[in-house]
Amino acid sequence: MSGKGGTTDTPPRPPERDAPFLWLSTPTLPPNGGPLAVAVFNPTERPLHYGLHGTLDSWDGATWIGAGHWAASLSHFGTLGGVSENQPPAAAIGIGAAPHGVGSIEYLAVPALVSGWYRFGVGKAYGVLRVGEDASLPVDITNPAALQTSPTLIPTTGANVHLYSSPDWGMRPDTYAQLVKTLAPFVTLESLHPGGWSTVARLRVDLDDQPSEGSAVTIPPVPEGCHRIVRVSPMVGPLQRHIWALQPPTGISLDPRTRRS
Numbered sequence: 170m171s172g173k174g175g176t177t178d179t180p181p182r183p184p185e186r187d188a189p190f191l192w193l194s195t196p197t198l199p200p201n202g203g204p205l206a207v208a209v210f211n212p213t214e215r216p217l218h219y220g221l222h223g224t225l226d227s228w229d230g231a232t233w234i235g236a237g238h239w240a241a242s243l244s245h246f247g248t249l250g251g252v253s254e255n256q257p258p259a260a261a262i263g264i265g266a267a268p269h270g271v272g273s274i275e276y277l278a279v280p281a282l283v284s285g286w287y288r289f290g291v292g293k294a295y296g297v298l299r300v301g302e303d304a305s306l307p308v309d310i311t312n313p314a315a316l317q318t319s320p321t322l323i324p325t326t327g328a329n330v331h332l333y334s335s336p337d338w339g340m341r342p343d344t345y346a347q348l349v350k351t352l353a354p355f356v357t358l359e360s361l362h363p364g365g366w367s368t369v370a371r372l373r374v375d376l377d378d379q380p381s382e383g384s385a386v387t388i389p390p391v392p393e394g395c396h397r398i399v400r401v402s403p404m405v406g407p408l409q410r411h412i413w414a415l416q417p418p419t420g421i422s423l424d425p426r427t428r429r430s
Contacts (some may be wrong), residue, residue, distance in 0.1 A: 179230045180424035181286050181396055186418060189217050191296030195307060195397055198300050202279040203307030204249055208322060209243065209272035209294050210419025218265040219291045223404060225252060228286035229352045241275030245335040247314030269422050274321040276312045307359065315348060316400055324423045325414045327390045332374060348401035353401040356386055361395040
């Protein structure tokens with residue numbers, strides 16, 4: 170997918186922050202694309218309902234022009250969604266963001282695009298991405314079904330993060346049960362720095378107070394940015410789930426009791 174791109178001399182206005190908007194895991198990508206995580210932020214008093222399908226626009230220096238469509242993948246899918254010029258197939262799943270809450274984390278692979286400004290949209294919630302040669306290499310975001318987190322977006326003050334697992338497509342029930350049974354009883358928390366990943370802590374996996382909630386780890390205060398939880402499986406090797414620590418935008422609560430993402 171080439172995309173029309175657009176001039177960077179006159180950048181577009183950022184989305185309004187008193188209306189629903191789309192959080193992007195990075196504001197820039199190189200022209201050869203890369204993985205991207207997105208989530209709807211809803212600072213309003215009304216719930217927002219939407220699906221996995223979204224729109225992609227390019228900026229021509231004065232206005233947004235339709236450039237394609239995208240269909241994301243939820244965390245338990247174990248895959249990355251895609252972008253195309255035509256509307257890609259998307260599961261008919263109703264998801265949403267509660268008032269002052271955050272919608273489900275979604276994953277997609279952005280293809281090669283001409284340098285310029287692009288706008289990802291879900292309904293009337295938008296997030297702007299700049300594509301340019303000066304962009305840093307993207308984080309190699311993974312989406313393993315066997316290691317999921319809730320929440321995935323946490324405050325910098327730390328959080329209690331629940332851990333979940335789902336079988337990959339086609340996995341036998343007995344194989345999946347053995348995989349879950351043999352997961353390591355601890356995880357490694359790593360933080361991304363300009364020089365690469367560094368270990369922050371080794372955290373014990375505790376059974377949650379409510380058995381239906383599975384297990385959990387307590388994430389200590391961390392700097393704003395990208396981090397990852399690594400849990401070893403003797404069957405498939407290290408599993409990595411990326412999480413992001415944020416300063417909550419105005420009108421947004423990152424309290425995990427208000428949503429699942």
